[in-house]
Amino acid sequence: MYDKGKVLTGLAIFVAIVTFPVWYDLVHAQHVPKLEKPTLSKKCVADIAYMRTSHMVLLDNWRNEVVREEKRKLIDVEGKPYAKSLQMGCMKCHPDRKKFCDECHTYASVDPFCWDCHFQPKKEAN
Numbered sequence: 838m839y840d841k842g843k844v845l846t847g848l849a850i851f852v853a854i855v856t857f858p859v860w861y862d863l864v865h866a867q868h869v870p871k872l873e874k875p876t877l878s879k880k881c882v883a884d885i886a887y888m889r890t891s892h893m894v895l896l897d898n899w900r901n902e903v904v905r906e907e908k909r910k911l912i913d914v915e916g917k918p919y920a921k922s923l924q925m926g927c928m929k930c931h932p933d934r935k936k937f938c939d940e941c942h943t944y945a946s947v948d949p950f951c952w953d954c955h956f957q958p959k960k961e962a963n
C-alpha cells in the first residue's frame with residue numbers, strides 16, 4: 838500500500854529540485870523591455886507586427902526614398918501628416934530614444950549607428 842499523499846508530495850519536491858535551474862532563470866530573467874507608450878497617436882506608421890520585426894527595413898526605405906529619390910511626401914497616420922524621417926517622423930511619437938528604441942536594442946544587443954548623425958530630440962525640451 839502506498840500513501841498517495843506522500844508520494845505526490847515527494848514527487849512534487851523532486852520535480853521542483855530537478856527543474857530549479859529552469860524556473861529560477863525564468864523568475865530572474867534579464868530585464869525585459871518596457872516600452873514608453875506613445876501618446877500622440879494610437880497607431881504606428883505601419884502594422885504593429887510589421888513594425889516589431891521590420892522597422893529597420895522601413896527606415897531604410899524611407900531614407901532611400903527621401904535622399905535618393907527626393908520623395909518627401911508626408912505620410913498620414915490617423916489623419917495627421919508625419920515626415921518620412923527618423924527625427925521628424927518616428928521621434929515625433931516615440932520622443933524618448935532611451936525609453937523606447939534603446940529598451941529593445943539593449944535587450945537585443947543591437948546598437949544602430951544612426952544617432953552618430955541624426956539628432957535625438959531631447960525630451961526635456963518639450
Ligand code: HEC
Nearest residue numbers: 875878879880881882885888889892896914919926927930
Ligand atoms: C503617429 C505616431 C507614430 C509614429 C510617427 C511612429 N510610431 Fe511607432 N508606434 C506608435 C504607436 C501608437 C505604437 C503602439 C501601437 C500598439 O501598441 O498597438 C507604436 C509601436 C511601435 C513599435 C512596436 C513596439 C512594441 O510594442 O513592440 C515599434 C518597433 C515602433 N513603433 C517603431 C517606430 C519607428 C521605427 C518609427 C519611424 C519609422 C515609428 N515607430 C513611427 C506610434 C508611432
Ligand code: HEC
Nearest residue numbers: 872889892893896927931937938941942945947948949951
Ligand atoms: C520592440 C523592440 C524594438 C523597438 C521598440 C525598436 N527596435 Fe530597432 N531593432 C529591434 C531589434 C530586435 C533589432 C535587431 C533586428 C535584427 O538584427 O534583425 C533592431 C534593429 C534596428 C535597426 C537596424 C540596426 C542594425 O544594426 O542592423 C535600426 C536602424 C533600428 N532598429 C531603429 C530603431 C529606432 C529608430 C527605434 C525607435 C524609434 C527602434 N529601432 C525601436 C527592436 C526594436
Ligand code: HEC
Nearest residue numbers: 896897899900903904921922923924949950951953954955
Ligand atoms: C553619416 C551620417 C549618417 C548616418 C550614420 C545615418 N544617416 Fe540618415 N541621413 C543622413 C543625412 C545627411 C540625411 C539627409 C537629410 C535630408 O536630406 O533631409 C539622412 C537622411 C535620412 C532619412 C530621411 C530623412 C530624414 O531627415 O530623416 C532617414 C529616414 C534616415 N536618414 C535614417 C537613418 C537611419 C535609420 C540610420 C541608421 C541605420 C541613419 N539614417 C544613419 C546622415 C546619416
